Amino acid sequence: MANPFQILSQPVVVDPVCSMKVEPGRAAASYKHNCTNYHFCSLGCFARFRADPDRYLHPESWHAAPVEATEYVCPMHPEVTSTHPAACPKCGMALEPVNPGLADESNPELDDMNRRFRMSLWFTVPLFLIAMSEMVPGMAMTAWIGWVELALAIPVVTWCGAPIFERAWASVLNRSPNMFTLIGLGIAASFLFSVIALLIPSLVTAVHSLYFEAAAVITTLVLLGQVLELRARGQTASAIKALVGLAPKNARLVVGTQEGEVPLELIRPGDILRIRPGEAVPVDGIVREGESAVDESMLTGEPIPVSKIPGAELTGGTVNGTGSLLMEARRVGSETLLAQIVKLVSEAQRSRAPVQRVADQVAAWFVPAVVLAAIATFVVWGFLDHWMLGFVNAVAVLIIACPCALGLATPMSIMVGIGRGAQAGVLIKDAATLETLHDVNVLVIDKTGTLTEGRPRVTQLEASLDALRLAASIEQASEHPLAAAVVAAATERGLTLAQPQDVRAVAGQGLLGTVEGHAITIGNETLIGTTASTAAQEARATGATISFIGIDGAPAGWFAIADPVKASAKGALENLKKQGIEVVLLSGDHATSAEAVARQLGLSKVIAGATPQHKAEVIRELQGKGKKVAMAGDGINDAPALAAADAGIAMGTGTGAAIESAGVTLLNGDLRGIERAIRLSRETMKNIRQNLFFAFVYNFAGVPLAAGVLYPVFGWLLSPMIAAAAMMFSSVSVIANSLRLRKLDL
Secondary structure (H helix, E strand, O other): OOOHHHHOOOOOEEOOOOOOEEOHHHHHHHHHHOOOOEEEOOOOOEEEOOOOHHHHHOHHHHHOOOOOOOOEEOOOOOOOEEOOOOEOOOOOOEOEEOOOOOOOOOOHHHHHHHHHHHHHHHHHHHHHHHHHHHHOOOOOOOOHHHHHHHHHHHHHHHHHOHHHHHHHHHHHHOOOOOHHHHHHHHHHHHHHHHHHHHHOHHHOOOHHHOOHHHHHHHHHHHHHHHHHHHHHHHHHOHHHHHHHOOOOOEEEEEEOOEEEEEEHHHOOOOOEEEEOOOOEOOOEEEEEEOOEEEEOHHHHOOOOOEEEOOOOEEOOOOEEOOOOEEEEEEEOHHHOHHHHHHHHHHHHHOOOOOOHHHHHHHHHHHHHHHHHHHHHHHHHHHHOOOHHHHHHHHHHHHHHOOHHHHHHHHHHHHHHHHHHHHHOOEEEOOHHHHHHHOOOOEEEEOHHHHHEOOOOEEEEEEEOHHHHHHHHHHHOOOOOHHHHHHHHHHHHOOOOOOOOEEEEEEOOOEEEEEEOOEEEEEEOHHHHOOOOOHHHHHHHHOOOEEEEEEEOOEEEEEEEEEOOEOOOHHHHHHHHHHOOOEEEEEOOOOHHHHHHHHHHHOOOEEEOOOOHHHHHHHHHHHHHOOOOEEEEEOOHHHHHHHHHOOEEEEEOOOOHHHHHHOOEEEOOOOOHHHHHHHHHHHHHHHHHHHHHHHHHHHHHHHHHHHHOOOHHHHOOOOOHHHHHHHHHHHHHHHHHHHHHHHHOOO
């Protein structure tokens, strides 16, 4: 392996951070003084030598970081993917990036459609004016006008409308008729009929039978619709783009006595980073030095800053308050919580909800039915000796039918809804879970770590501080969670603990030992030789564990240890019950503790002492009674029940096994997140039903109207150009309605 000191003795090295030259002596000295992984330029920048030694010899290659290939996917057909921008061969829609970047990135499909739309306007407007001029009194139409119209229509139909025909032809090759199949047929019929009429005028009765302006206007309106749709669809990824934008591009790395900015991708686990006031935390890690309050609302939805002291966890994307922090990086790159959230949300947005089956079944028959309707329209009008009206109405039928709106109705709402949930700290794993939540009528909920904080602590002290200090000194030798609570209580009060001696446990009763020459006993009444006071009995009735203290054989007081109920629990459960949701407390704890928590929260149904298998059985029993059951939990023992429930809800503060088994994860473990998730589900399903209504109304009302069913009564006919405008707005209205979910108040 090459010697880095020899490599750095070369004449010039270029710092990849600032592109400044690094003098050999300076770089070599930095290697000796700080770390063999870094070099510094005269500005104090530094870059990492992480690659193989050959890269040391070629500094110019330091800029060449590997770029991950972007994958594109169809929002209507998630199984259709591509490594480059393209159109879906099934529905003709432009594919979207799987992991959209920041908002400033350009959309090549939108740019192309914009360019074609603007070009089509230059030819369509004069063509339309010429075609309409025959309605002006005294304006004589001459034969050469038709050739002018043809000249103006050719660039619109052939170049501007090329994507329409390409997608229509692809739908034929893939045997997947779609919106572009119908539009392509309509435009081609109008244009080719007009060309034949122009070349062989004897086939038609008059020059006004040319429909070049219809072909051009339809093409232009379809292009306008594509521009509006692509812009609106781009907004559905706003939640992911907002999440991606939370992470800073650079981090301030500290090496020895020097520090400086480096690209985020250079950070590795174990690095020490400085987070200055107001800066975003770049990666996940823990606080090493300093104290501050960190705003975690971007990930959890809660606006109250969280206090951070040495040892506290930091999450990438959160924002530091007024204090300066030194943190140690633990998880970087794709391992950070923010990166995992972005991946989870992206995957969930591409999943398909069961309600989508309705639209899929209709769409499968839709295009063939529309083509048959167009043929029938032409034939019926022909039998009435109105072949020209039959042709125009058949084209209108082809154009107004829009299966795209029907296909977009569900996936657009799902994409926006799941993204909105992520912004509020509610991660939904797939569309099926989002749909299921709106039908939930029973919530089964675990106690420890779900209703309670999951961190036992001393809640009541009836002893002197010195007695607590001696007790905590003994408890240092125990690994029991309750012992940790006693030690934490003493530490919080600033007490200095002593070294215990001769510590031994008495099974089921407590601890014995010696501290500073005193015989210390901690445990139940039997071990201490005392009786519980009225206050102690009252504390025990609330579910707390009572520990008595004995010093040199004499009782010295007692303290209560409890796992406090979360502050948000009572209000959240009351709101759920008001919505008609039955709440069942299902716990593995003893009945006394579980019932005490149930009394605090006003819960009437309690199942205690449940094993993991029993919890899953309870879920299945409720389902057997026709209930839609959601299960909320945080521990490994809750995983079977979470998997068995119709909708599993895991606390983000819980174990990985619980999170993996659940369809919903509440990032900060706040029970109000359950209410948010259910509200989000109900509003999203409501939005989907609205979208399906819009799509069905446009299609099932528009097709008969375009066919001319109202002509015999009212004399109304629908121009193909008006049909094209209606088709365009059908898709845009569905997307616009879906985007309302971005503003949903959770």
